[in-house]
Amino acid sequence: MGNTLGRLFRVTTFGESHGPGIGVVIDGCPPRLPLDAREIQVELDRRRPGQSQLVTPRAEPDKVEILSGVYQGLTLGTPIALLVGNKNAYSGDYDSLRELFRPSHADYTYQAKYAYRDPNGGGRASARETIGRVAAGAVALKILRLVAGVELCACVESIQEIRMPEMPDFPRREDVDASAVRCPHSPTAWEMEQRILEAQSRNDSVGGVILCRGRNLRPGLGEPVFDRLEADLAKAMLSIPATKGFEIGSGFAGTLLSGSEHNDAFVFNGGRFRTETNRSGGVQGGISNGEEIYFRVAFKPTATFARPQRTVDAQGNTVDFTVRGRHDPCVLPRAVPVVEAMAALVFVEHWMRDIAQNNILSC
Secondary structure: OOOEEOOOOEEEEEEOOOOOEEEEEEEOOOOOOEOOHHHHHHHHHHHOOOOOOOOOOOOOOOOEEEEEOEEOOEEOOOOEEEEEEOOOOOHHHHHHHOOEEOOOOOHHHHHHHHOOOOOHHHHHHOHHHHHHHHHHHHHHHHHHHHHHOOEEEEEEEEEOOEEOOOOOOOOOHHHHOOOOOOOOOHHHHHHHHHHHHHHHHOOOOOOEEEEEEEEOOOOOOOOOOOOOHHHHHHHHHHOOOOEEEEEEOOHHHHHHOOHHHHOOOEEEEOOEEEEOOOOOOOEEOOEEOOOOEEEEEEEOOOOOOOOOEEEEEOOOOEEEEOOOOOOOOOOHHHHHHHHHHHHHHHHHHHHHHHHHHHOHHHO
């Protein structure tokens, strides 16, 4: 249960951190979509470990294999199965942790739910599970770009209190990927990198916020009442490991304004309805209004770091321990493509729902 997202564009991820591999099954992808493994690989390479000194050195190539659903470069309309093998797992690093409940990990909660768990690398609770999300998101993003001209770009907006200035222009992926930390503002990116390296030198970790922006999403995407577009975005983002907060548009800062300051006034411009401001973040009443959609996702500091900690074991005994292994001092640089992928999955789902509902009478 709980491993599938979407109704019309359904994705189911599978696999554990130190198992044979991680994968995803996509059901509902339209037929005749040109699709090559190299397109998916581009997104996986942005997520994979070992990219820089800011992330875990686990040496995984994360090469994707298309097992089904594609013939001679075109999707068949049947389920697409994608698989990435685990090649560099060091399960021995977890031998001393098998009976421990690590602080702020899923060890205890998985044990409480299933009474059985895979302790190696966190098993299913590991962020390595996001490989399947990014692979599926690459397919969803291609559909959105090809058919709807949608653009998506996420970036690291802050690391602890270090925050980039507001950027009015839509960010370019090449600017985001120009820095190892994936912040498009060079001076701020340097400060962020130094903060992460400093935490790493102390065997500690840091967290921050990712900003995601999407444009060219037409008005009318989203459903009342429980499947509001921002509600589905919130669910998708908060399902990503290490997330602790979500806000869209003005978010929590909007609570500091009065209603007369916060409202987005409508105008008719260039043959379409627009809003003069966009504090709603492109969504009103749970439905897109055609303006740029933007939201933020908060990520906690990585829960695994090589410093002495205290916890209890499965028998309730107090234990002092130090984690071994290879871990990110900050998850945000590798979480950027995950946020983009989850946004793409939500958007393509609602785009397909809108077509199915509102074009039925024209068939």
